Amino acid sequence: MIGIMGAGAFGTALGIALAKAGTPVTLWTRSEIHAEDMGKLRRNRAYLPDAPFPEPLSVTSDIDALADSKVVLVAVPLQHLRSALIPHDLPDAPIVACCKGIELSSGLGPTGVVEEVLPGAITAILTGPSFAADIAIGRPTALTLACRDATIGKALQDRLTTPTLRLYRTTDTIGAELGGALKNVIAIACGTVIGAGLGDSARAATMTRGFAEMQRIGASFGAHTDTLAGLSGLGDLALTCTSDLSRNYRLGLSLGRSEVFDPTITVEGAATAGAMFEIGKARGLDLPITETVTRLLDGSTTVVDAIETLMTRPLKEE
Template identity: 40%
Template sequence: MSERIGVLGGGSWGTALAILLAKKGYDVHMWLRDEEQLIDMNRTRINNKYLPDIILPPNLKLTNDLEEVNFNKDAIVLSVGTHGVREVLNNCKSYIKKDQIIVNVSKGIENESLLRISQIVEEIVPNSRYAILSGPSHAEEVAKNMPTTVVSSSGIKEVAEYVQDLFITPEFRVYANPDVIGVELGGALKNVIALGAGISDGLGCGDNTKAALMTRGIFEMARLGEKMGAQGSTFLGLAGIGDLIVTCTSMLSRNRRAGILIGQGIKTSDAIKQIGMVVEGIKTTKSTFDLSKIYNVDMPITEEIYGVLYEGKDVKYSVSNLMIRDKKHEMENIVLENNNLW
């Protein structure tokens, strides 16, 4: 398979995947919005802003021309922050051909519309051959060929399997999954819980607290996901609990790092500046909070994080709120379904 691939976005994840694909021998073009970054990367063959220790393969070409990055490509990798997806797609939709596969690798929910990225793509590029690649995968580790496992999901089986074949290597294992809604929501919602885990760390709480946040957090994610049409089992896999674990526990996670700063009393806007990269969980917290109200889903962790980020709540007060909530059964659905048996 000798594929021609366009990558939209020159951040750490887009660059890591472009390197992976180029090392497989594909013809890869990567589009960068920032002209200064483009000039520097062409000169040094390093993405000094996001992956300063990794040299770009010689067959990875760089451009800031949207027509060039889309022209005659078999697949387009969409690696743009959720807030910029609509603009970028609108600017390049006239160059995208009907049979091109769009592989989204970003994780988020649009604030204004509350749409998942697949829905934005369908709105702008109708009837496209769409897939999402998601799972526990730090760009820094993928770029260094550390063993990583992710999920390829599409409503079209052949597309999911094409993307699986496109990306899979001895170090980068890809599973196929038909649940697009679940995979998209898993990748987006885990960033909210990771912010909470970081806030917990910033407050000086221990491992007990983080374990509780992660475990109850996956319950929240699955509850909302099922209401929105996802399969609950997806949240027990790589795109759910797998991604949640890596994002809540690693210092490579920008969401966790931002949460630590916020827990230490730093303003959200200043925390974002210190991180220096997109912190998707901050915008996703608002989208998730809004969706929880629309779908009438109880999401106490999300609600408290929303209060801290958007209502100025004291983080210590939010932790207290979670601990003194009315007592509940852990497996509420099982207890309700078997009320007469237990």
């Protein structure tokens, strides 16, 4: 059995995909009302109303129901990951983080948070270019599974791959985590560019220079170049910077249009920008796009001033 903590869009979509392949899945939500509603309707009407649950998928609000899980996928927003894990006694099974970002309070990525809360746990991260709705309805999707232990990573890859969900494995958890986190910051920047009416050429430039920032950060942390150039980096960047389905991109659109964004929507890139801006300063990294996004979000600059600042930076080689 595979256990999934978190019945948001992504956790639910993964549960549906795995159950369609015949794997018994237990989907846990902290809300008893939410669990009862999903169990009765056999779908998650709050997030994926058009994706019915396969028979092997069960829903619960009892954390003890995950006790027999061979793998536990944790699909909660990164800023809530620590608080979601602390109260619960999870089974002695690999913990696969299915979230993206950098924790504001610690500067850690998902596996780092898990390892602080659950010392000795076997950890991995599942990340890459994906929208929950695509996974839930069976559209072909490829993701990166990163686990420092190559043998366990291979076993997880075999267990979690389905006919419509193809996983590529790596031992570079740092690179996979950074790619998944940083692309959200660049997506906010790209949304701002389009929202401000600057056009597709400016967005392409922002994506490209944003990817250069991702590579500089990755090198500082010891990430592998090929990881950032893969699904969890460049692949996720391409998806998130070009689709209205991305919450980070939509936040950027709102910034560019000087519109108010719905504060109830979780946008991991907003927290990641602030965290990485501080980390970058401490490491002496040149991160103009990350800095610009941070200042746009905290109100210390305007879109007009940000454009002027970026366009008047000293000329240099690419």
